[in-house]
Amino acid sequence: MDVQTLFEALIRENTGMLMAYIRAGIRDEHAADDVYQETVLAAWKRLDDYDTQKPLGPWLRGIASKVMLAHHRKSARLACPLDEGVIAWLNDRFAAIHNLQGDTFDEKIATLRECIDALPDTYKHPVRMRYTEQKALAEVQSTLDLAAETLRKRLTRAKLRLAECLERKLGIRKASA
Amino acid sequence: MNVDGQDEGDDLREAWIDSLLITMNNTQADTERLARAMEQIEGKPVTRAKPTLRSSRFRWASMAVAASVLFIAVLWMESNDPAKLALAAVERSLQVAAMPVPRKYELQVKYRTGTEWKAYDSEIYIQGRDNFAVRHPGLLPETSFWVGQNERESWVVPAFGPVLKGGKDFLKKWLEASEEIRTSSLHVTTLLSRMRSKGYSLKIEDTVLQRADNDSIECEKIYAESNSPAIDPTKHEDPPTQIEVWVEKDSGLAIRVIAKWDRGEGDPGREYLELNFVTEERNLTTDLFLAESHYDGYRPVINSWEESQ
Known part of the structure; x- marks a missing residue:
């Protein structure tokens, strides 16, 4: 197996976690894709710096955090808050997810699925329709017969409940934010 | 940033969960994303990202804007007239403002x-x-x-x-x-x-x-x-x-x-x-x-x- 094929296999294993990390920091799908591309390219160029005794995920997230901060400085469109404090906050959470059982992001994120299953139906249905079934907001709204504002608030509350559940399972106290 | 503040903290926690929910349901898009990154490493021309369900509306709008910008660019590319360049910049900005974002x-x-x-x-x-x-x-x-x-x-x-x-x-x-x-x-x-x-x-x-x-x-x-x-x-x-x-x-x-x-x-x-x-x-x-x-x-x-x- 040549180095490039090995690199691709390692990145494939880490892409889910890396994309989640970038999306959480950047919150713009276009920009997140750009940051991902730049991160993988930078990782390839700096492959000699990588300590093979350590896991690849944190090293990739370290590169991604620098690319994200640079993008955030450059583009006025990315109005979400992003600085070293936010990066540290995200690093804590993604490190905790990284330490969960399983090899792939999909296996590690089973904990979040448990949290979704535990949600009351009022919150579970909109989350599943919006994210698992990937329905447009308008479609979720009409299927559940909800006003747009009600749906928006319900999704926000559902996500905050999920955050609370996941933080509890990861052993992270909310106050540590 | 002070993420201890309730509103800012909640906003960040919401973004964190949002990112996990989107990512856990987009594995196909991530496979394509990696393929594009590898093409870049191999020095091949980079192909355009396929639109995901979530962002397709914006991507189509972006393509419409890109086509319009190209038209404007071709129209004025040989012009050094500042007024025409300014008009082209206004047209471009108008196209971006017209996107459904x-x-x-x-x-x-x-x-x-x-x-x-x-x-x-x-x-x-x-x-x-x-x-x-x-x-x-x-x-x-x-x-x-x-x-x-x-x-x-x-x-x-x-x-x-x-x-x-x-x-x-x-x-x-x-x-x-x-x-x-x-x-x-x-x-x-x-x-x-x-x-x-x-x-x-x-x-x-x-x-x-x-x-x-x-x-x-x-x-x-x-x-x-x-x-x-x-x-x-x-x-x-x-x-x-x-x-x-x-x-x-x-x-x-x-x-x-x-x-x-x-x-x-x-x-x-x-x-x-x-x-x-x-x-x-x-x-x-x-x-x-x-x-x-x-x-x-x-x-x-x-x-x-x-x-x-």
Whole structure:
């Protein structure tokens, strides 16, 4: 197996976690894709710096955090808050997810699925329709017969409940934010 | 950033969960994303990202904008005429402003009521060419009213009393007659469209815009000056005398728009308007551009369709 094929296999294993990390920091799908591309390219160029005794995920997230901060400085469109404090906050959470059982992001994120299953139906249905079934907001709204504002608030509350559940399972106290 | 604050902390926690939910249901898109990254490493030409369900609307809009920008670029690529370059920059920004992405701008206004100057700050929400909603401080303390427009109608929701609705011309006339607004030039697209009309001469320069948050953005600044004679206060039409727009070089997004009106001594009306881009609000729904979203309970509705058509 040549180095490039090995690199691709390692990145494939880490892409889910890396994309989640970038999306959480950047919150713009276009920009997140750009940051991902730049991160993988930078990782390839700096492959000699990588300590093979350590896991690849944190090293990739370290590169991604620098690319994200640079993008955030450059583009006025990315109005979400992003600085070293936010990066540290995200690093804590993604490190905790990284330490969960399983090899792939999909296996590690089973904990979040448990949290979704535990949600009351009022919150579970909109989350599943919006994210698992990937329905447009308008479609979720009409299927559940909800006003747009009600749906928006319900999704926000559902996500905050999920955050609370996941933080509890990861052993992270909310106050540590 | 202080993430200990409840609102900021919750916002961050929501973004964290949002990112996990999107990622756990987008494994196919991630496979394609990696393939593109590897093509880049191998030195192959980079293929375009396939649209995901979540972002397809924006991607198609981006492609339409790209096609339009290409057309503009081809049209003016051999031109060194600053006015034509400025016009091309206005066209590009207009195409970006017309994308169906909800955006929030801060609005600052100064106007004269005849004897005194007044000023207020507000926020305006914009989506594409047609949709906007803005909250204005009311005449009475602690009150406000909303005006807005969607693809079907325009509307005014006063602090009290009946809601007014009509065609697009209805709001234009209402805004021009309103003492504290006195112009229909509120929407970014309206101001950009005015700039490309024959009544303005254009100039362009490269600049770096320093924002209040210490952000510096590389911009093209387009300056438009009216060729028309001074404003005739007897006419409804009240075009600005000068319009300045700072357009982000990378994206074509209008970051700041300033419009100025030359008023005669004691003439009432708006003298200064400034719009500053705040953020894209992708979670906002189009309900914001409906009158019904801005009042609770029952209100009579006065339809002015007949008069406004």
